[in-house]
Every structure is written in C-alpha cells, then in structure tokens.
Amino acid sequence: MRLKRVAAAYFSPTGNTKRVAITIAEQVADREGLPVQEMDLTLPEGRKDVRSFGPCELLVLGMPVYAGRIPNKILPVVQTLFKGNGALAVPVVTFGNRSYDNALIEMCSELEKNSFHTIAGAAFASEHVFSPLLAPGRPDEEDRKEILAFAGNVSSKIREIEPGENDGMAAVPEPVQVRGEFPIPGYYQPLGEDGQPAVFLKAKPKTADSCNDCGICAEVCPMGSVSSGNHGEVTGICIKCQACTRACPMHSRYFDDPAMLSHIRYLTDHYQRKTVNEVFL
C-alpha cells in the first residue's frame, strides 16, 4: 500500500518524545516522498482541534510514560480528539529507564477503539526528566540507529499491505501485539527510598529569588498552570513534567517536596542499569 499522508503527533514537555516521533515519521514519509504533518499536543492550544484521519494515512503518536501509563491528563485527548476512520497508526512511548509498564498497550487499545489500525509499536529509553543518572544522554546515537531501523521496518510492513477497493486494504491488518497487561491494572505507585509509597501528587515547583519574571515558565507549561500576573506562582495543577525547570534561563525553578525527592533517590538507587528499547511489528 502507498501512503497519502504521514502525521507525527506528540505530547513532549521536555522534547525527547517529540524527537523520537518525528524521526520515525520522517523516515517513513521520506520513503513515500511525503512531508510530515506535525501535531504538537504539548500546550493547551494544541489540544483543542479534532484530528481526523482516513485510509492510506499514517499517524505516528508519541507519548512519554508517566507512572507506567499515558500521562493521565493527556489520555482524554487521545480518546476524544483522534479519529482514525481506518487509518494506520504507530504508537511510540519514551520512558526514563524504569519501565514503560502498560503505556504502549494502553495507546494501542485507545487507538484501535478510535478506528485506527495499529501496525507497529515501540518503547524507547530516554533520559529521565527527574535525574540525568537514569538513561543518561538517551536516546543516543545507538538508539537513533534502532529508531531508524524500526521506521524502516514500519515502511516495509506498510508497503506489503495489499490495497483494496476505495482506498481501502484487501484485508485489515491484525492489531500489533505489544508487551503489557490488559486490562490495565492501574498506575505505577512511586516509592520512596524506604520502599514505602511516596505521595507527591500535589507537589508544585518553587521559585528562587533569581527569577527575573521573564514568563518563559508560563509559556511552556503544558497545563497552563503558571499565573500570568505572578510567574512565581503555580495556580493550576502540576504534572511534574519539568518543562518549566528545564526552560527557565535563570534556573530559578525547583522542586523541594520531600516525598518527590525521596522517590527520585529510590529511582537512582534501583534503576541505573541500561534498559533496552523494545519494538513490535
């Protein structure tokens, strides 16, 4: 089958998921002589429009793993704004060296429910936003080769699909089988360094005196939660994505919630081994 459109959609507060999703989509689109249509879901204004697809079209959907699943505030976006109408889809997750748990199987299930045909899926290790000790520098050159090889295999699989009548397919491809538990049991419970549950859902970043009120934190917050009048104040919900701590030119933003810091120490104590990427076709 020949594609008519390739799109890369992603939620990516600190940029790694975006890089992975675009690399895959570009590699597939290049082979078809097509451009890549980007759909950035990171900021609230990118999550307003319905995205409709159709036969002979491909969506590469990238999500970071949060607590072993798709970020819970973004799940409704995947559920309500993406309409497949028989398009192909490749869900891709990035994860910070602990585990992607059930995030990929969750994406497959949601995309299939929305009339996409999931033909491949992948989980790529990516430096954890909580600590540079977890998957440091990844995705690196070696990962990039694996990402490109995966995209090449996706292309070949699409070419092998026999076209049918009216832009359709002679036979609908079987949904890709990825690793994960279904029905999905729940979210990963973060632990503290004592091995006990660490609860930091309500943690918000603090602002140091070095803040020069430039407002970049308000511009990059995916939840639109930074007060526009006083940039030091986070009035809405915080998903701990680290977009603001990374983007602040004065390095004024930081978290000091004891339970969150304890969980980060737990992660660095237990998850510094090198994880492998996993692809499913």
Ligand SMILES: Cc1cc2nc3c(=O)[nH]c(=O)nc-3n(C[C@H](O)[C@H](O)[C@H](O)COP(=O)(O)O)c2cc1C
């Ligand atoms: C709130 C939160 C929860 C996370 N949970 C997990 C997790 O369960 N497993 C894991 O391996 N990485 C986890 N990570 C790490 C991210 O999946 C990883 O850093 C991701 O690549 C970030 O993507 P981005 O650069 O597109 O923002 C978590 C990160 C955040 C902010």
